[in-house]
Amino acid sequence: MSYYFNLALRSLRRNIALTALMIGAIGIGIGASMTMLTIFRAASGDPIPGKSAQLFVPQIDNVGPQPNAPAETQDFLPPVLTYLDATGLMQAHAAVRQAAMYPVSISITPSDRSRNPLQVDARATYSDFFPMFTVPFRFGGPWTKTEDDSHAAVVVLTRALNDLLFGGANTVGQNLTIGDRTYRIVGVLDAWHPSPRFYDVGGDTFSGEDQLFLPFTRALDEQMPTVAALFCNGTGAGTGWDGLLHSNCVWIRFWVELPTAHDVASYNTFLHNYAAEQRQSGRFHWPPHVALRNVMQWLSYNHVVPPAVDTLTNVSFALLLVCVLNAVGLMLAKFMASTGMVCVRRALGATRPAIFAQFMVEAGVIGLLGGAVGIGLTKLGLVSCRAVLEKDLSLLTRFSISDVLIALALALAATLLAGLYPAWRATQAQPASQLKTQ
Amino acid sequence: MLKMRRLSKVYRTEVVETYALRELTLEVQEGEFVAVMGPSGSGKTTFLTIAGLLEELSAGEYWLDSVDTRGLSDRKRSRLRNEKIGFVFQSFNLIPDLNVYDNVEVPLRYRGLRASERRRRIDAVLERVGLSSRARHYPSEMSGGQQQRVAIARALVGEPRLLLADEPTGNLDTQMARGVMELLEDIHRRGATIVMVTHDPDLAARAQRQVHVTDGQIVSC
Numbered sequence: 225m226s227y228y229f230n231l232a233l234r235s236l237r238r239n240i241a242l243t244a245l246m247i248g249a250i251g252i253g254i255g256a257s258m259t260m261l262t263i264f265r266a267a268s269g270d271p272i273p274g275k276s277a278q279l280f281v282p283q284i285d286n287v288g289p290q291p292n293a294p295a296e297t298q299d300f301l302p303p304v305l306t307y308l309d310a311t312g313l314m315q316a317h318a319a320v321r322q323a324a325m326y327p328v329s330i331s332i333t334p335s336d337r338s339r340n341p342l343q344v345d346a347r348a349t350y351s352d353f354f355p356m357f358t359v360p361f362r363f364g365g366p367w368t369k370t371e372d373d374s375h376a377a378v379v380v381l382t383r384a385l386n387d388l389l390f391g392g393a394n395t396v397g398q399n400l401t402i403g404d405r406t407y408r409i410v411g412v413l414d415a416w417h418p419s420p421r422f423y424d425v426g427g428d429t430f431s432g433e434d435q436l437f438l439p440f441t442r443a444l445d446e447q448m449p450t451v452a453a454l455f456c457n458g459t460g461a462g463t464g465w466d467g468l469l470h471s472n473c474v475w476i477r478f479w480v481e482l483p484t485a486h487d488v489a490s491y492n493t494f495l496h497n498y499a500a501e502q503r504q505s506g507r508f509h510w511p512p513h514v515a516l517r518n519v520m521q522w523l524s525y526n527h528v529v530p531p532a533v534d535t536l537t538n539v540s541f542a543l544l545l546v547c548v549l550n551a552v553g554l555m556l557a558k559f560m561a562s563t564g565m566v567c568v569r570r571a572l573g574a575t576r577p578a579i580f581a582q583f584m585v586e587a588g589v590i591g592l593l594g595g596a597v598g599i600g601l602t603k604l605g606l607v608s609c610r611a612v613l614e615k616d617l618s619l620l621t622r623f624s625i626s627d628v629l630i631a632l633a634l635a636l637a638a639t640l641l642a643g644l645y646p647a648w649r650a651t652q653a654q655p656a657s658q659l660k661t662q
Numbered sequence: 663m664l665k666m667r668r669l670s671k672v673y674r675t676e677v678v679e680t681y682a683l684r685e686l687t688l689e690v691q692e693g694e695f696v697a698v699m700g701p702s703g704s705g706k707t708t709f710l711t712i713a714g715l716l717e718e719l720s721a722g723e724y725w726l727d728s729v730d731t732r733g734l735s736d737r738k739r740s741r742l743r744n745e746k747i748g749f750v751f752q753s754f755n756l757i758p759d760l761n762v763y764d765n766v767e768v769p770l771r772y773r774g775l776r777a778s779e780r781r782r783r784i785d786a787v788l789e790r791v792g793l794s795s796r797a798r799h800y801p802s803e804m805s806g807g808q809q810q811r812v813a814i815a816r817a818l819v820g821e822p823r824l825l826l827a828d829e830p831t832g833n834l835d836t837q838m839a840r841g842v843m844e845l846l847e848d849i850h851r852r853g854a855t856i857v858m859v860t861h862d863p864d865l866a867a868r869a870q871r872q873v874h875v876t877d878g879q880i881v882s883c
Binding site: 565567569570575 | 708711714716717736737740741743744745749755757758759760768769771772773816820
């Protein structure tokens with residue numbers, strides 16, 4: 225192999241212009257496709273590998289069939305639940321872990337009263353949120369179920385907020401003033417940035433980040449309003465806080481952990497029965513209409529990957545195909561120009577597979593060099609994308625080591641594919657005819 | 663060493679059949695130095711390419727060192743070429759990207775010999791053709807005579823049983839041609855079997871036996 229590698233380098237040096245064209249063609253194709261693939265992968269990747277198939281969002285139809293709705297939305301289910309349904313599911317406790325949640329905005333009063341209050345995004349949820357999503361802790365841990373039940377005034381801070389407020393110290397046990405109430409810090413998260421933020425897809429799916437977590441029950445006591453949109457389907461949000469809680473507005477996200485297929489089947493049955501009970505009680509006037517989607521199904525259902533990214537990714541791969549076809553032509557020209565050398569090698573004992581291997585190694589070297597050029601162009605492409613993409617999506621334009629490896633693998637695969645036909649053609653050279661024409 | 667019986671080579675197109683060789687029968691003994699002569703288009707080179715297993719024969723039999731070559735796979739033909747035959751071409755056919763050492767090494771690479779064994783053989787054969795000091799030179803840096811010596815070294819390095827030479831002095835001036843012929847004669851004296859195609863009667867006269875080919879047939883032996 226090292227012999228063929230050495231021959232490939234010599235061959236590529238022989239015709240620098242042709243070599244540069246081939247490397248350039250592959251590089252441009254890789255640059256274009258990797259630019260879009262990087263964004264596509266970040267947008268569509270598994271945000272919680274190893275567990276995404278065990279985490280589910282239950283959905284319940286709380287408005288019934290809409291005769292005037294377009295046909296394509298007849299099967300629509302709201303992505304969030306009413307308070308009544310969220311409470312009903314929490315109390316049933318039909319899953320291994322479960323957490324209702326909603327986003328809030330809170331005002332933290334610094335202990336140093338001379339500093340201005342700090343407004344941060346927070347999440348009201350249940351203690352199961354942390355083990356369910358395998359959230360890492362730097363200090364302390366989540367609050368307890370007892371604290372859920374007792375509506376305790378406790379909080380968990382993210383590492384970033386703890387760094388900002390306390391310089392990164394272990395603050396477990398210390399107090400924090402939110403509004404005019406005192407909360408006890410029970411835990412500080414380690415770095416945790418699921419992307420996309422699967423547990424709350426919406427406006428800031430890629431850029432949004434909760435800074436603080438507090439018990440759902442406590443947030444309700446404090447009547448902390450959601451900062452997400454309320455969907456009331458024309459029924460209104462009622463009057464006051466109690467009116468909202470008893471309304472048909474949906475605003476609470478709900479996740480359950482179902483580790484086995486049996487758990488999933490059982491929960492599906494439970495969800496169906498729950499909707500049937502609501503019908504029997506006279507709340508719903510339609511047959512049960514429910515769904516249970518795991519993380520990846522949930523991201524797809526919510527079209528987390530914008531259609532434009534999808535389309536551009538396809539277009540960029542079409543460009544890669546064009547570049548590969550160009551490379552086929554260039555390699556064919558280059559390899560055919562080596563017919564004399566091939567005939568000499570065949571006369572000296574080279575088999576056809578040996579000649580084929582020699583040219584495929586040369587194609588591989590072109591691929592690796594093209595990949596290197598492609599990586600440079602990808603970085604350039606991502607910089608350009610940052611300038612034109614929406615802020616939320618522009619955060620996806622990070623180029624990681626895995627992206628570098630993918631670019632090299634893609635370039636290698638593309639050029640090896642492009643080299644197959646030219647290399648095969650080279651092996652078909654007839655040594656006798658070449659030697660006769662000298 | 664080389665036995666051809668009623669060997670024919672036909673090139674067919676949709677409209678015409680051309681006999682390059684017609685029922686050619688020839689035997690070359692081990693250690694012989696045979697010159698194959700004939701006018702242009704007589705079939706000399708076709709004879710050589712078939713003898714060198716670079717081309718399939720259309721009919722007849724060809725035995726090389728007691729191996730029946732009919733119906734051999736590409737892999738087996740390549741192996742036979744590599745182990746039993748050395749080629750010397752009129753236009754040297756050195757690979758321009760490779761220096762002298764690397765050019766001579768080519769047949770050994772396809773034989774899968776260890777690096778130390780390759781080095782030993784290459785050093786020895788370069789010494790034999792008087793080019794030890796030029797091992798790192800490239801073909802473009804050498805005279806025609808020197809290039810043909812490199813080609814001969816490349817043909818000999820695999821220690822073949824048969825050396826096939828196609829107009830080995832055709833591209834050389836008289837002085838260089840004389841040097842190359844002396845080298846071939848020396849190689850023959852050391853026991854090699856040589857079949858040389860040439861149209862030069864003076865060169866052919868230096869071989870042990872002359873074979874005349876006309877219209878694909880041997881007219882005198």
